[in-house]
Amino acid sequence: MSVLIDKFDVFASGFWLTLQICFLAAIGALILGSVVAVLRISPVPPLRALGTAYVNTFRNLPLTIVMFFAAFGLPALGSNADFLRIPGLDIVFSRLGTDLPYFRFALIALVLYTAAFVCEALRSGVNAVPAGQAEAARSLGLTFIQNLRHVVLPQSWTASVVPLGSVIIAMIKNSALIGFFGVIGDLSQTADQLTSAGGEPFIPVAIGISIGYLIMTVPLGALLDRVERRQAVAR
Amino acid sequence: MTTSEPLIVLEAVNKWFGPLHVLDNVSLSVGRGEVVVVIGPSGSGKSTLCRTINRLEPITSGSITFDGQPLPAEGRALAKLRSEVGMVFQSFNLFAHKTILENVTLGPIKVRREKPAAARERGLALLDRVGIANQADKFPAQLSGGQQQRVAIARALAMQPKAMLFDEPTSALDPEMVGEVLDVMTSLAREGMTMVVVTHEMGFARHAANRVVFMADGQLVEDAPPTEFFANPRSERAKDFLSKILTH
Numbered sequence: 356m357s358v359l360i361d362k363f364d365v366f367a368s369g370f371w372l373t374l375q376i377c378f379l380a381a382i383g384a385l386i387l388g389s390v391v392a393v394l395r396i397s398p399v400p401p402l403r404a405l406g407t408a409y410v411n412t413f414r415n416l417p418l419t420i421v422m423f424f425a426a427f428g429l430p431a432l433g434s435n436a437d438f439l440r441i442p443g444l445d446i447v448f449s450r451l452g453t454d455l456p457y458f459r460f461a462l463i464a465l466v467l468y469t470a471a472f473v474c475e476a477l478r479s480g481v482n483a484v485p486a487g488q489a490e491a492a493r494s495l496g497l498t499f500i501q502n503l504r505h506v507v508l509p510q511s512w513t514a515s516v517v518p519l520g521s522v523i524i525a526m527i528k529n530s531a532l533i534g535f536f537g538v539i540g541d542l543s544q545t546a547d548q549l550t551s552a553g554g555e556p557f558i559p560v561a562i563g564i565s566i567g568y569l570i571m572t573v574p575l576g577a578l579l580d581r582v583e584r585r586q587a588v589a590r
Numbered sequence: 591m592t593t594s595e596p597l598i599v600l601e602a603v604n605k606w607f608g609p610l611h612v613l614d615n616v617s618l619s620v621g622r623g624e625v626v627v628v629i630g631p632s633g634s635g636k637s638t639l640c641r642t643i644n645r646l647e648p649i650t651s652g653s654i655t656f657d658g659q660p661l662p663a664e665g666r667a668l669a670k671l672r673s674e675v676g677m678v679f680q681s682f683n684l685f686a687h688k689t690i691l692e693n694v695t696l697g698p699i700k701v702r703r704e705k706p707a708a709a710r711e712r713g714l715a716l717l718d719r720v721g722i723a724n725q726a727d728k729f730p731a732q733l734s735g736g737q738q739q740r741v742a743i744a745r746a747l748a749m750q751p752k753a754m755l756f757d758e759p760t761s762a763l764d765p766e767m768v769g770e771v772l773d774v775m776t777s778l779a780r781e782g783m784t785m786v787v788v789t790h791e792m793g794f795a796r797h798a799a800n801r802v803v804f805m806a807d808g809q810l811v812e813d814a815p816p817t818e819f820f821a822n823p824r825s826e827r828a829k830d831f832l833s834k835i836l837t838h
Contacts, residue, residue, distance in 0.1 A: 398664050487683035491742075494644055495697035495749060496673025498666065505700060510687050 358555045359563045369545030370567045375448050376462055376541065377527045377571065383466035384526065385519075388473025395474060396481055398499055406474070413471035418464070418529050425464035426457060426536040436460055450538075457537030465530060472522040480515030481507055513586050520579035524572050531568075542567045595658060596621045597753055597784050598643055603652035605638060605808075612638050613649070614808035620753070623782040627795040627816070630805035631831055636788045637680075639805065640757045643786060644675045657752060673701045676746030680758040682738040684730035684745070690717065691726040694745045701749070709748070716744040720774050736767025743774055753784040760791055792835065796820060804828045 359366070394406030413421065429436060436459035445452030451459060484507050492506040534544030546564050549555040596619040605613035612635045620626050628636045641647040642654060645661050645668060654661045656675065662668045684693050694713035698704040717723040720740040722733070730738055739759055746754060756775065760768045772794050779785055779798045789795065795802050795816055802819040804812040806827040812819060823829045 485683075487679060487681055488685060490646060491677075491679065491683035491685065491745075493669075494646065494672055494675070494677035495745070496669045496671075496701040497697070498669050501700050505696060506685055 356559045356562075358549065358559045362549060362553070362555065362563075365545055365549060366542075366563050366567060369540060369542040369564075370570070372450070372538075372540050373527075373530055373542040373567070374571065375450065376458065376465065376533065376538075377523075377530050379448060379451075379462055380465035380469060380526060380530070381523050383462070384469035384473050384522075387466055387470035389477060391470055391474040392477040392481070393503065395478055396503075410471045410474055413468050414475070416468075418468050418532060419535075421468045422461060422464040422532055422536045425460040425467075429460055429463070430456070436463055439463075455537070457539075458533075461530075461533035461536055461538050464536075465526060465533075468529070469522060469526045472525070473519065476518035476522050477511070477515050479518055480511035480513075483514035484510045517579050517583050520575060520582075524575055527571050527575075528568065594622075597624075597657055598786070599653075599655045600639075600642070601653045601655075603639075603642065603654060604650045605635075605642065605647065606650050612808050613642070616652075616805075616808075616810045618803065618810060618813070620784060620786060622784055624800045625779045625783075625785045625787065625798055626801045626803055627799040628786065628788045628803045628805060629790065629792070629795060629831075630811075634805040635808040636805045637757050640755050640786055640788045643753075643755055644672045644677055646677075669701070673697065673749050674752045676743075676749060676751035676754040678739070678742050678746055678754065678756045678759045680761050682730070682735070682742045682762070684738055684741055686730055689727050689729055690722065690733070690741050693730065693741060694748045697745065697749045713744070713748055716747055717741070720744045721770070734767060735763045736770045739763065739767075739771045740774055743771075743778075747778075753786070754778065756785065756787040756789065758788050758790070760789065790835070792820070804831070806831070 391406050391409050394402045395410065397403055397406070435456040437456075439459045439462065440452045488510065489502055489507055492502040497505065530541065531543035533541055534547065538544065540548075542564055546557075546560050549560045550557050598618075598620040600616055600618045603613050603616045604611070614635075616635075616639060618626075618639075628639060630636050638647055642649050643656070645654075656671060659671070662671060684690075685696065688696065691710065691713050694716060695706065695709040698709040698712070699706055714723055714726060717726055720743055722737050722740055722744075725733060725737065730741070733741065743759075759775070760771050763771065768791065772791060775785070775787070775794065776798050787794070787799070799816045802812075802814060802816045803810060804819065804823070804825070804827070811825050812823065812828050814824075819828070820832070823832055
């Protein structure tokens with residue numbers, strides 16, 4: 356077990372890189388997922404169809420395939436995802452700005468994939484709001500966006516937050532795939548480095564990696580439990 | 591009562607829910623200041639009829655005009671039309687996360703872009719009018735059904751609508767609360783508000799309506815002044831219906 360102490364810096368830097376991509380992907384997925392959710396519940400049929408098509412595509416494909424298309428399809432189209440080299444942001448998240456694009460590709464794949472689930476979590480919350488609320492808002496003359504903003508979303512949030520949290524926890528675990536698509540040095544790929552290249556015993560390394568993921572996911576889960584309990588009391 | 595052109599005109603309106611023909615060639619016009627009470631057995635299409643007037647239910651065929659304009663399709667024009675037609679629902683549908691006063695001022699502030707202070711002032715005056723000004727800062731769930739429905743009426747009136755639609759406004763109320771809601775509606779009718787009221791309250795139909803419309807199986811069967819309708823229903827369906835509800 357001495358590897359946990361001797362190679363602590365390697366674990367720590369893997370943890371930090373995984374935390375970075377998860378943080379960025381969570382924000383991206385929440386934004387994109389919200390947009391898709393608005394499309395899916397909009398009164399305009401073509402927009403609804405677009406939202407539904409998005410969810411059907413990305414919810415039903417394995418993440419591996421989405422990663423594959425991001426890592427091999429984007430370069431084939433001549434893109435290095437340079438639009439993600441956002442000045443300022445790449446100071447904290449240094450991999451955003453590197454010439455090697457694989458971090459950006461993996462980020463795109465995680466965002467696209469997770470957004471489908473974010474959309475459905477938000478939509479389940481919206482569906483939990485009684486239909487009469489939106490009808491009353493419409494009958495007053497509120498537009499679709501005003502209706503969402505002032506009447507439906509404030510009431511759907513409490514029903515969305517727990518499923519949303521589960522989606523983000525799943526995303527953190529899914530991020531373990533990025534090492535297979537060219538990203539070097541995230542928490543999972545650290546295991547490979549330490550065992551294959553460094554000759555460290557596998558089980559202690561796997562335990563170290565597990566602890567790293569649990570540090571991210573367990574507090575998030577605990578936070579959700581608290582939110583859920585508070586809602587139960589409020590009801 | 592009816593001056594110049596009618597405010598609401600339905601012409602040969604048909605509506606299908608899948609295989610179900612819920613509105614069967616319905617034509618109806620409502621003049622300005624007129625109070626039309628729609629009665630009929632449940633499932634006769636009277637609620638649907640009421641909800642087509644502000645397009646909460648789109649129709650399959652036929653035409654509906656409001657204030658001389660055909661009902662617009664979804665979009666800003668429809669939102670504007672809806673802001674001119676107040677609606678009161680059977681289940682109140684007050685915004686559960688907003689206070690009573692916020693319920694009444696949301697429309698004026700967001701749709702009419704009124705100044706919050708002015709909207710609040712008028713909102714309080716309306717709440718006072720329906721007798722619940724002292725509950726302004728409570729939430730809907732803290733009020734009784736009758737109080738909630740009176741707030742819902744105030745909320746609709748806050749938009750200064752040209753007409754009011756009532757979709758069974760007293761059907762979800764405990765019996766002792768029906769009167770307080772009907773009182774508000776009666777005073778509105780006296781002030782000349784154009785109203786379409788779907789209800790089972792025959793007393794209200796008798797004393798507040800200009801016309802009673804009787805529906806059965808999606809068809810508009812009779813359309814007559816209340817005294818005439820209640821004394822001399824022409825159709826068998828209406829006679830049957832009245833005998834069932836007026837015998838006890």
